[in-house]
Amino acid sequence: MDFKTAVDYILSFADYERMPRSAVVFDLRRMEQLLARMGNPQDAARSVHITGTKGKGSTAAMIASILVQSGYRTGLYTSPHLLSIRERIQVDGQQIAGGEFARLTGIMKPEVAAINARADFGTLTTFEILTALAFAHFRDKKVAYQVVEVGLGGRLDATNMVRPDICVITSISYDHTDVLGETLAKIAGEKGGIIKPGSTVVTASQSAEAMRVLAKVCRQRNAKMVRVGRDVTWQRQSFRPEGQSFKLRGLKGEYSLTLPLLGEHQLENAAIAVAAAELLAERGAKITAGTITSGIASVSWPGRLQILRQKPWVVVDGAHNSDSMRKLAAALRQYFNYEKAFVIFGASSDKNIAGMAAELASFPAQLILTCSQHPRAVAVERLQAEFARQGIGFEVSAGVESAVAKALSMAGPDDLICATGSLFLVAEVMAYMLKRA
Secondary structure (H helix, E strand, O other), X not given: OOHHHHHHHHHOOEOOOOOOHHHOOOOHHHHHHHHHHOOOHHHOOEEEEEEOOXXXXXXXXXXXXXXXXXXXXXXXXXOOOOOOHHHHEEEOOEEOOHHHHHHXXXXXXXXXXXXXXXXXXXXXXXXHHHHHHHHHHHHHOOOXXXXXXXXXOOOOOOOOOOOOOEEEEOOOOOOOHHHHOOOHHHHHHHHHHHOOOOOEEEEXXXXXXXXXHHHHHHHHOOOEEEEEOOOEEEEEEEEXXXXXXXXXXXXXXXXXXXXXXXXXXXXXXXXXHHHHHHHHHHOOOOOXXXXXXXXXXXXXXXXXXXXXXOOOEEEEOOOOOHHHHHHHHHHHHHHOOOOOEEEEEOOEOOOOHHHXXXXXHOOOOEEEEOOOOOOOEOOHHHHHHHHHHOOOOOEEOOOHXXXXXXXXXXXXXXXXXXXXXXXXXXXXXXXXXHHHO
């Protein structure tokens, strides 16, 4: 089996990144069976488990970077990917090799077939198989720590088979309401499902509604909670398009940090990562102030307020709900100097398009609506109808490449182009800009 055959095989199963999530049956028992047949590779390393609505991938990357800088072989499992499925599974910042991906898929194939033949609890999904493959890879590479981002929710997510040293919950807002619930309390209940009895939890500052739920779960499970924004605080000192510097008061000390990621929200994510690192140190990890500093300074997390070009600025960001769109608009105003702004927007069909449109309405920019090639991308006609309903002016491009070409033709050297609304759109913009380079 080669890499392409392995990818095609894994994508042949129910893939809730490419299909309506209401069609997926969530049941951890089939994941338990698969991992048991593989010798429970998820238990081979110490774990940090991360959920939330926004920022969980960035936070995971920061924690992994700190662990790598501290001398630990570290696995990082995230989703979705931008340009290659191999991005999801990394050890010490290196993506899994195509040959290794294929080899592990071949080993897993008969185990998957055996479980699906019984189908006692439904059949395995693409994400479940990928998650098991990640755990197997980390075991084979003898990682000391694995930093694991949930795919969706937490309670019934395939990653919720780990027994983490630290549970992390980033900012909770409205997303995936068709699966997780229509209220912040219900969403927080699903996210809080990763909290294990006697564990330590690091949480971002949350709405009162979400925090009540998380605090209740921690009490019920005798888990210690650390609240960023109260127990850990920060103050930004300077910023430029390439990054920002800030002071942070952690649980164990004070730090002067430089972060190559933009946005006020990334400072909160960094504070969460530092708190998690300090708690890992309490549990015996050889993490120092120096390795925390170097870990934050060296983190890489593409597709989030990432600059692809200057003169004009071409920036991509995976904001895909109203809260993240509001933060993106604020960050563009704050971090960039420009004369005119152009926003290329496309979204997935299950997102709150009306909410994102409302946020963009208050951001002065020439808007170009488009549609990515992803199966869940919303048709541009639906975008047109919503933006027209809200009285927002726009232009239309049939595809992402034509949208970028149109924006580049209209923008001057002192202008800004931002592509946003979906990581799938961001990935296509990144691929197009790479071709033009």
